Each structure stands twice: as C-alpha cells, then as structure tokens.
Amino acid sequence: MSAPVxxxxxxxGSGLLGTSVGLALRRAGVDVFLSDTDERVLTEAVARGAGxxxxxxxxxxxxxxxxxxxxxxxxxxxxxxxxDATITDVTSVKSATLETARSxxxxxxxxVGGHPMAGRETSGPGAARHDLxxxxxxxxxxxxxSDPDRVQQVVDLAMTCxxxxxxxxxQEHDRAxxxxxxxxxxxSSLLAARLLDADDQSVSVSGQGLRDMTRIAExxxxxxxxxxxxxxxxxxxxxxxxxxxxxxxxxxxxxxEGRVVEQTLARGNAxxxxxxxxxxxxxxxYDVVTAIVKDEPGELASLFVAAGKLGVNxxxxxxxxxxxxxxxxxxxxxxxDVSERLRVGLAELGFDVRA
Amino acid sequence: MSAPVxxxxxxxGSGLLGTSVGLALRRAGVDVFLSDTDERVLTEAVARGAGxxxxxxxxxxxxxxxxxxxxxxxxxxxxxxxxDATITDVTSVKSATLETARSxxxxxxxxVGGHPMAGRETSGPGAARHDLxxxxxxxxxxxxxSDPDRVQQVVDLAMTCxxxxxxxxxQEHDRAxxxxxxxxxxxSSLLAARLLDADDQSVSVSGQGLRDMTRIAExxxxxxxxxxxxxxxxxxxxxxxxxxxxxxxxxxxxxxEGRVVEQTLARGNAxxxxxxxxxxxxxxxYDVVTAIVKDEPGELASLFVAAGKLGVNxxxxxxxxxxxxxxxxxxxxxxxDVSERLRVGLAELGFDVRA
Numbered sequence: 001m002s003a004p005v006x007x008x009x010x011x012x013g014s015g016l017l018g019t020s021v022g023l024a025l026r027r028a029g030v031d032v033f034l035s036d037t038d039e040r041v042l043t044e045a046v047a048r049g050a051g052x053x054x055x056x057x058x059x060x061x062x063x064x065x066x067x068x069x070x071x072x073x074x075x076x077x078x079x080x081x082x083x084d085a086t087i088t089d090v091t092s093v094k095s096a097t098l099e100t101a102r103s104x105x106x107x108x109x110x111x112v113g114g115h116p117m118a119g120r121e122t123s124g125p126g127a128a129r130h131d132l133x134x135x136x137x138x139x140x141x142x143x144x145x146s147d148p149d150r151v152q153q154v155v156d157l158a159m160t161c162x163x164x165x166x167x168x169x170x171q172e173h174d175r176a177x178x179x180x181x182x183x184x185x186x187x188s189s190l191l192a193a194r195l196l197d198a199d200d201q202s203v204s205v206s207g208q209g210l211r212d213m214t215r216i217a218e219x220x221x222x223x224x225x226x227x228x229x230x231x232x233x234x235x236x237x238x239x240x241x242x243x244x245x246x247x248x249x250x251x252x253x254x255x256x257e258g259r260v261v262e263q264t265l266a267r268g269n270a271x272x273x274x275x276x277x278x279x280x281x282x283x284x285x286y287d288v289v290t291a292i293v294k295d296e297p298g299e300l301a302s303l304f305v306a307a308g309k310l311g312v313n314x315x316x317x318x319x320x321x322x323x324x325x326x327x328x329x330x331x332x333x334x335x336x337d338v339s340e341r342l343r344v345g346l347a348e349l350g351f352d353v354r355a
Numbered sequence: 356m357s358a359p360v361x362x363x364x365x366x367x368g369s370g371l372l373g374t375s376v377g378l379a380l381r382r383a384g385v386d387v388f389l390s391d392t393d394e395r396v397l398t399e400a401v402a403r404g405a406g407x408x409x410x411x412x413x414x415x416x417x418x419x420x421x422x423x424x425x426x427x428x429x430x431x432x433x434x435x436x437x438x439d440a441t442i443t444d445v446t447s448v449k450s451a452t453l454e455t456a457r458s459x460x461x462x463x464x465x466x467v468g469g470h471p472m473a474g475r476e477t478s479g480p481g482a483a484r485h486d487l488x489x490x491x492x493x494x495x496x497x498x499x500x501s502d503p504d505r506v507q508q509v510v511d512l513a514m515t516c517x518x519x520x521x522x523x524x525x526q527e528h529d530r531a532x533x534x535x536x537x538x539x540x541x542x543s544s545l546l547a548a549r550l551l552d553a554d555d556q557s558v559s560v561s562g563q564g565l566r567d568m569t570r571i572a573e574x575x576x577x578x579x580x581x582x583x584x585x586x587x588x589x590x591x592x593x594x595x596x597x598x599x600x601x602x603x604x605x606x607x608x609x610x611x612e613g614r615v616v617e618q619t620l621a622r623g624n625a626x627x628x629x630x631x632x633x634x635x636x637x638x639x640x641y642d643v644v645t646a647i648v649k650d651e652p653g654e655l656a657s658l659f660v661a662a663g664k665l666g667v668n669x670x671x672x673x674x675x676x677x678x679x680x681x682x683x684x685x686x687x688x689x690x691x692d693v694s695e696r697l698r699v700g701l702a703e704l705g706f707d708v709r710a
Binding site: 129139168175177181183184187193204210222236238240249250268301302305308314 | 472484486492494521523527528530531532534535536538539540541542543544545546547548549550551552553556557558559560561562564565566567568569570571572573574576577579580583584587588590591593594595596597598600601602604605608609613616617619620621622623624625626627629630631647653654655656657659660662663664669670671672674709
C-alpha cells in the first residue's frame with residue numbers, strides 16, 4: 001500500500017460513515033479530529049477510537065464531510081473556513097452536493113466529491129467499522145477546477161481506508177448510480193407496491209424471483225426520498241428510457257408477434273452478463289453445485305465442512321425457500337475449476353448432490 | 356399422507372417434469388406409463404425408473420400432459436381418446452391451455468389444469484428427481500364443468516408427488532403468476548437490458564441490489580417468450596398498472612414535491628412484507644446476524660459448525676460480494692428466538708460478529 005493520506009483529517013459528522021472513516025484512518029496512524037452537532041454522538045465516536053474531538057484553532061489538511069445528503073453541500077461550503085484544507089464528502093449524489101457548495105461560495109479548487117460504496121442498514125457511530133471500506137469501490141468526483149494534488153489527496157484517503165478509488169466526473173457518477181442503484185430502488189418499490197392489491201392466495205404462489213426483486217424494497221423511505229430528490233433528473237432519465245422499453249413490450253403483448261418480447265429477453269441476458277460479480281467475466285463466472293440437506297441444525301454445517309475438507313472455497317450460497325421456509329435445497333457457487341471436485345467429493349461423502 | 360392417487364397414470368412427455376412426476380408416483384407405488392414423441396428421451400425416462408413405456412390398449416385412469424406450453428392444449432384434447440380418464444397438465448399458464456383443449460373438442464368434465472411450482476434451469480429426463488415437488492405449491496385449476504371427483508384425483512396426484520395443492524380458477528392462477536412471476540421476469544429483463552447502453556465504469560459501481568434484481572434476467576428467452584405469449588393479457592394488465600405508477604413517480608421526480616416518491620417507497624415496504632418466506636408473518640420473520648470470515652476454504656464451514664453446535668438452524672445465508680468477489684461479510688438469517696444465542700455464542704467462540 002502507498003503512504004497514508006496526509007493529515008491531520010477533520011471528519012464533520014460522526015455517524016456510521018464518519019466514524020468508520022475515522023477508525024480506518026486511525027488504523028493507518030493518521031491524525032483524526034471529529035465534530036458533530038450532536039454532543040452524545042461525538043462522545044461515542046471519540047470513545048470508539050475514531051479520533052479526537054476537534055477544537056477551534058486546530059489546523060487540518062483535509063475535511064471529510066460525512067453528514068446526510070440534504071445538508072452536505074452547505075457543510076462543505078462552511079468547511080472552507082479551514083484555510084487551505086481540501087474538502088470532500090461521502091454522500092451518494094455528487095452534482096447537486098458540489099453545486100450547492102459552490103453556489104454558497106466554496107472555492108471549487110479545493111472541492112473534490114467522494115462516494116464510498118459501502119454502508120449498512122444500521123446507522124450511528126456504534127455500527128461503525130474500521131474495515132467498512134475494505135475492497136469497496138470509492139468513487140471520487142473532481143470538479144473541472146479541482147487542484148490535481150487535492151484529487152490525489154482524496155485518492156489517498158480512499159486507499160488509506162482500504163477502498164478502491166474510481167475517478168469519475170460528478171455527472172457521470174450520478175448517471176451511473178441512477179442506473180445501477182437509484183432507478184432499481186424505484187422499480188423494486190413499485191413492483192413490491194403492486195402486491196398490495198393482490199389477494200393472499202395469489203401472493204402465496206410467489207417464488208425466489210419475486211423475493212430477489214423486492215429485497216431492496218425494504219429500504220428506508222425517508223433516506224431514499226432524500227437520495228432520489230438529490231439525483232432526480234438522472235433517475236427520471238433512466239426511468240423514462242425504461243418506461244419507453246416497457247411500453248414497447250406491452251404493445252407487443254397486446255397484439256404484436258412477440259418479437260419485442262423475445263428481443264427484450266435476449267437483451268436482458270446480455271445486460272445481466274455485464275453485472276460485476278456474476279458472470280461478468282471469466283474470473284467471476286461461477287459454477288453452481290446443488291445439494292439437498294435436512295432442515296436441521298448442523299446439517300448445513302456438515303456440507304460446508306465437507307467443502308472445506310475438499311479444499312473448495314464457496315463463493316456464494318443460496319438456500320431455496322418454499323412456502324416461507326427453507327426447502328433444504330442448497331446452491332453452492334464455486335469457481336469452475338473446482339466444481340467437479342466438489343460435486344464428486346460431496347457425492348462420495350454421501351451427500352445428495354443434484355445433477 | 357393420504358392414499359396414493361388412483362392409477363394407472365399415463366404421463367405424456369418425458370422431460371424434466373414428466374419424468375419427475377413418474378419418479379414421484381413410482382416412489383409411492385403407483386402404476387405409471389410413459390410416452391414421448393422422442394424415442395430416445397422415452398427410453399431414458401424408462402431407464403431412470405419413471406414408469407413403463409405405454410402401449411396401445413393399456414387403460415389408464417389419469418393422463419398427465421407434460422409437454423411445452425404451446426402444444427399442451429392440443430395434447431390434452433388428443434388425450435380424450437383415453438376413455439373416461441381424467442386429463443391434467445403441468446404448464447405454467449392455465450386459461451389458454453384449457454381453452455385450446457376445450458376448443459379442440461375435449462370434454463371439459465374430464466379436464467383439470469395443474470401447475471406444480473417447481474422446476475430447474477436444467478431440462479430432460481436426466482435432470483428429473485423424485486423429490487422435485489416435495490413441499491412445493493401445486494396449483495390446481497378446475498373448469499366450472501370439471502367433475503369434483505376428478506378434481507380430487509388431481510389433488511391426490513399433487514399430494515402423492517409430495518406437493519401442497521392450491522385450488523384456484525384458471526384466470527385467477529394466470530393473474531397470480533402474471534403478478535408474481537411473469538411481470539417480474541419482464542421487469543428484470545428490461546432493467547438488465549438498460550445496462551447495455553452504459554459504459555464499463557458505470558456498471559462497475561453496481562452492488563448487490565442490482566445483482567438481485569437482474570438474476571432472473573438470465574432466464575431462457577425461448578421458453579419465456581412462450582410463457583409470456585400464453586399469458587399475454589394478464590401480464591400486460593400488470594405491466595400497465597406498473598407503468599401508470601412509474602409515470603407518477605417520474606412526474607414527481609421531474610417537478611413534484613416528492614410525495615409520490617415517498618408514498619411509493621412506503622408502499623414498497625408494505626408490499627415486500629407480503630412476500631412469503633421473508634418477513635411475511637411472525638413464523639418467517641427472521642433476524643439477521645452478521646459476521647466477518649476470511650475468504651478461505653473452511654472459514655465459512657467453521658462458522659456454520661459453530662451455529663450447529665449452538666443448536667441454531669440457519670434459515671438463510673447471504674454472502675456479500677464486492678468488485679466481483681466475496682467480501683467475507685456473511686448474513687445469517689435465523690428465527691428471532693435464537694438470534695441472541697447465536698450472536699453471543701459466535702462472539703464467545705471468537706467470531707467477528709457485527710453489531
């Protein structure tokens with residue numbers, strides 16, 4: 001790893017992300033100061049070892065704004081009082097945040113947007129982790145005016161926190177997350193909302209596909225409304241394009257010859273191949289080995305122990321559910337070069353391995 | 356279990372589903388005869404022990420039509436030559452199939468539609484399993500004219516195969532699967548297809564949400580075009596309602612006050628709560644215990660062994676992925692009454708359990 005980011009670093013906002021940045025930087029020996037409008041939260045973050053409480057007059061080299069999206073721009077602008085410090089943030093929408101900071105008089109030369117793609121459903125300094133950003137993408141969005149040395153400083157921040165830096169311009173970032181995160185959130189919520197009109201028996205016949213597609217519909221409405229509002233145009237653009245495609249499919253279903261439907265399904269195959277972590281490239285195209293286990297404590301463990309003894313690392317595990325309970329059908333994703341060893345080995349050990 | 360279904364049973368079509376029905380019925384001692392237009396497939400099904408080859412003149416009490424959706428109706432009609440036999444099928448669309456059979460002269464009194472909600476991505480008699488239907492829903496769709504004794508015979512068929520029978524009328528079934536299976540397939544494919552226009556870097560920042568939402572976009576286009584064509588009106592109805600909701604969200608994003616967006620997110624929460632197997636009711640609302648393990652063979656196993664030793668049954672497992680590889684973050688879903696025991700027990704055993 002390269003040298004740690006040049007400090008001292010001031011983190012404004014000591015919630016999950018701010019405190020996690022502090023813990024990650026402290027792990028690397030960087031001097032960290034913390035602030036928060038909530039004294040109780042700040043005390044907890046300091047107690048967790050994320051840094052010292054900031055005091056008037058302490059000079060810092062980098063300010064990390066870790067407050068909610070709606071106030072991030074204003075807090076970045078206010079941070080320009082830290083003379084000559086680079087100012088970055090950790091919110092999930094970049095254009096609106098940076099534009100707000102600029103419109104409130106922040107010097108664009110010192111502004112560099114940031115978006116670590118990490119975080120959990122939990123919040124607060126108590127949920128923070130020093131390894132929250134390890135191996136995660138951390139998108140860095142300079143403005144055209146951003147000083148290259150300051151951009152490098154934010155790259156160093158990301159790497160010191162264990163993350164993998166991705167440089168994008170703010171609009172490109174916002175379009176990317178609109179496509180890969182924000183529009184899917186809306187679509188999942190809309191699909192789940194459709195279930196409210198259905199009777200119990202209709203919903204009872206649903207399977208894993210619907211479960212997968214509605215998982216993120218569990219997200220917090222308040223937080224997501226803020227995110228969607230801050231990236232409204234990019235999200236609306238993706239949804240408009242989606243709606244146009246959808247209209248074509250419905251027309252084809254109502255009276256066409258099925259060509260649009262077939263093309264959509266084929267294009268869906270191709271699009272799915274681009275999703276990283278699944279069939280995205282040779283290195284990550286896993287084989288699936290399927291086995292049946294009894295639905296009892298320890299049964300799953302014995303299968304996993306067997307895989308470990310066979311020297312096979314499990315990349316992913318899926319437990320099939322029927323009628324609201326596990327069916328005992330387990331899908332183990334493994335690298336293709338070890339799938340046959342796992343399949344044969346498990347069968348030899350007496351496991352019920354499917355063809 | 357009740358008495359096995361009254362046989363002999365003729366299964367027309369010896370693919371994955373037909374052969375699996377045969378294996379399940381033979382397991383219960385029912386006399387089974389098989390036929391298939393492909394002699395090679397038929398031979399393999401017989402060799403697997405799914406039944407005997409049917410010969411002209413053999414009298415059967417029940418005919419199970421297990422051919423693809425496009426020909427199922429015609430094959431059901433042709434099966435009326437088996438005098439006095441009840442005729443059912445196993446396709447995923449019911450109204451169109453039964454209407455075709457009736458329009459070709461089949462006696463509606465003897466027709467009872469069926470849809471076992473099982474199946475795998477694989478096909479052919481070699482992939483068949485005697486336990487394919489165990490604990491699975493098997494939807495049974497009588498016509499108004501169906502003889503109640505024949506409906507009972509198909510209920511017995513489902514139960515003999517280990518499945519859980521659900522009685523619905525054909526239109527109700529088709530609307531239910533349009534909502535819970537067919538429309539989600541279209542939506543997943545459309546969302547995945549949107550990724551084709553994006554550049555590599557944009558797609559590289561996607562996470563688990565997009566992966567979940569595009570998983571079923573991997574489905575076979577040919578098969579799904581048939582299914583969607585056979586249930587086109589019901590699917591189009593669901594998609595029209597979805598499109599209307601979507602339009603409202605886009606309008607709100609473009610210039611509204613965010614009320615429609617907020618309401619959609621909240622309705623999504625409520626709809627998600629109705630999905631069986633996840634938070635659907637008290638019996639299946641699991642707690643999630645999160646732990647970190649090293650990405651090495653045996654590490655996952657040691658966690659599962661520990662859970663087994665603590666007497667805790669794992670209802671579901673999720674392995675988090677970042678940048679196309681596992682992150683070591685494991686989410687274990689367990690019944691709420693044992694989650695604290697698991698959390699404390701794992702921590703005591705030295706596992707890195709998250710708050």
